[in-house]
Amino acid sequence: MKQKEGNKKGWSNSVKKIAIGAAVVLISLGGVAAVEKAQSSTDKSSMEKSVDSPEEKMKTEAIQQEEKKEQASIHKNEEQEEPNQASQEKENQAENSVEPNQSIEEAAEQQNKSIPDMKAEEVKEKEKEKAQKAQETEEKKETKPKVDEEEKADKENKEEKKQENVSSSPDNKQEQASSQQSQNQTTPSTPELPTAPSSEENQEEKVVYLTFDDGPSTHTQEILQILDAHNAKGTFFMLGPNMKRFPEATKAIVEGGHEPALHGVSHDAQQIYQSKDTVVGEMKEAQDDLYNLTGVRTNLIRTPYGSVPYMKPEYLAAVHQNGFELWDWNIDSLDWKYKDARYVNGVIHDIETKSFKEPVILLHDKQTTAQHLNDLLDYLSAHGYKMKPLDDTLPVVHF
Numbered sequence: 001m002k003q004k005e006g007n008k009k010g011w012s013n014s015v016k017k018i019a020i021g022a023a024v025v026l027i028s029l030g031g032v033a034a035v036e037k038a039q040s041s042t043d044k045s046s047m048e049k050s051v052d053s054p055e056e057k058m059k060t061e062a063i064q065q066e067e068k069k070e071q072a073s074i075h076k077n078e079e080q081e082e083p084n085q086a087s088q089e090k091e092n093q094a095e096n097s098v099e100p101n102q103s104i105e106e107a108a109e110q111q112n113k114s115i116p117d118m119k120a121e122e123v124k125e126k127e128k129e130k131a132q133k134a135q136e137t138e139e140k141k142e143t144k145p146k147v148d149e150e151e152k153a154d155k156e157n158k159e160e161k162k163q164e165n166v167s168s169s170p171d172n173k174q175e176q177a178s179s180q181q182s183q184n185q186t187t188p189s190t191p192e193l194p195t196a197p198s199s200e201e202n203q204e205e206k207v208v209y210l211t212f213d214d215g216p217s218t219h220t221q222e223i224l225q226i227l228d229a230h231n232a233k234g235t236f237f238m239l240g241p242n243m244k245r246f247p248e249a250t251k252a253i254v255e256g257g258h259e260p261a262l263h264g265v266s267h268d269a270q271q272i273y274q275s276k277d278t279v280v281g282e283m284k285e286a287q288d289d290l291y292n293l294t295g296v297r298t299n300l301i302r303t304p305y306g307s308v309p310y311m312k313p314e315y316l317a318a319v320h321q322n323g324f325e326l327w328d329w330n331i332d333s334l335d336w337k338y339k340d341a342r343y344v345n346g347v348i349h350d351i352e353t354k355s356f357k358e359p360v361i362l363l364h365d366k367q368t369t370a371q372h373l374n375d376l377l378d379y380l381s382a383h384g385y386k387m388k389p390l391d392d393t394l395p396v397v398h399f
Contacts, residue, residue: 205386206383206384206385206386207358207385207386207387207388208351208358208359208361208380208385208386208387208388209235209358209359209360209361209387209388209389209390210227210232210233210234210235210361210363210387211234211235211236211237211261211302211327211329211360211361211362211363211390212234212235212236212237212363212364212365212369213237213263213302213362213363213364213365214237214238214239214242214263214267214364214365214366215236215237215238215239215242215246215249215365216236216238216242216243216245216246216249216250216253216365217242217246217249217365217366218246218367219365219366219367219369219370220236220246220249220252220253220365221249221252222370223365223369223370223373224249224252224253224256224258226370226373226374226377227256227258227377227387228256229374229377230377230378230380230381230387231387232377232380232387233256233257233258233259233387233388233389234258234259234387234389235258235259235261235300235389235390236253236258236259236260236261236365237261237262237263237300237301237302237327238250238253238260238261238262238263238286238290239263239264239265239267239286240264240265240282240285240286240289241265243286243289243290243293244289244293247293250290250293250294251293251294254294254296257389258389259298259300259389259390259391260290260294260296260298261298261300261301261302261327261390262283262286262287262290262298262300262301262302262324263286263301263302263303263304264279264282264283264286264301264303264304265282265285265286266282267304268304269304269305269310272303272304272310273303273310273311273315275315276312276314276315276317276318276319277318279303279311279315279318279319280318280319280322280324283301283319283322283324284322287299299323299324299325299392300324300325300327300390300391300392301319301324301325301326301327302326302327302328303326306328306329306399307326307328307398307399308328308399311326325392325396326396326398327360327390327396327397328360328397328398328399329360329361329362329397330354330356330359330360330397331347331350331351331354331356331359331360331361331362332362333346333347333361333362333363333369334346335363335364335366335368335369336364338368339368340368340372341372341375343369343372344372344375344376344379347361347376348376348379360390360397
């Protein structure tokens with residue numbers, strides 16, 4: 001409150017000073033005008049009275065001197081009043097620049113701001129403008145990837161809508177309705193759970209075909225027992241004279257679920273391969289012997305020593321014309337050569353190294369083969385092979 005009253009008193013004092021200064025100026029201006037008027041009149045009178053007497057000249061000179069003194073005193077007063085007037089005008093300007101609610105000290109500080117301070121403020125403003133521009137450019141850079149992401153999202157939404165429209169087509173609606181009907185038919189109390197596939201179904205079935213030549217013999221029953229122990233079935237290519245010699249073994253082969261097959265009569269290359277007729281003739285004789293003993297006929301044959309090199313093209317054509325299927329092999333056990341277990345290792349080696357999808361193994365109905373056959377079947381069983389007999393539905397193996 002005291003500060004406000006002081007401000008009001010200062011304001012009234014400044015107004016009084018302004019009024020006084022104005023009055024002084026007006027008075028001084030009036031005095032100067034009067035002096036000039038008097039001077040002009042004296043000049044005129046002096047010009048008019050220049051012809052007067054010396055006494056009048058003396059009077060006029062005295063008057064002029066007094067007028068000069070008065071003018072000099074007037075000029076002194078004006079010179080004294082001018083600095084007062086200038087100081088008064090400065091005070092008036094300072095007072096006018098002060099706002100009603102602003103203190104004199106604050107106004108002085110505002111007026112006393114230096115030019116370097118003004119330049120510093122301009123520099124700061126320019127730096128602020130630069131910073132704002134840099135920030136705007138960064139914001140534009142940041143908004144670009146956002147715009148790209150929004151465009152991608154819009155594209156994905158459009159594709160999803162297209163897919164939804166496709167799924168909403170009449171054909172899809174019918175499929176969805178049929179699937180819903182099938183789902184509604186199953187009662188929730190007894191849901192049908194999918195059964196897990198067995199390990200056997202997941203794995204591709206591996207099959208091997210065991211074929212025995214030159215039987216039957218005194219060791220046929222032993223071989224049949226080993227096969228039965230491993231749930232294995234074999235194919236026996238038998239000779240006609242041996243079937244007659246061992247009829248019980250021949251019958252056991254058929255009754256055991258194994259496949260009876262034909263190997264001719266003589267097992268002599270010079271006799272059987274004389275011509276196509278001799279080949280076909282031996283196979284028909286052996287076929288009759290099997291039928292007479294078992295009541296079973298077969299068309300599976302294997303010529304002695306295989307189809308190479310003795311079976312000529314006309315021999316092959318002749319056997320096919322008579323309804324026979326000629327089988328060779330793709331793994332030779334060499335049990336006819338080795339009289340010990342080496343043939344087993346040879347078969348295992350060929351199975352593991354050769355890419356036969358379904359190996360057809362050549363064996364013989366003999367004692368040394370029967371002695372080590374169990375080891376071979378143990379290996380095949382342990383590696384998941386199923387031992388099946390040949391039949392006339394399989395693709396024939398030839399050399």
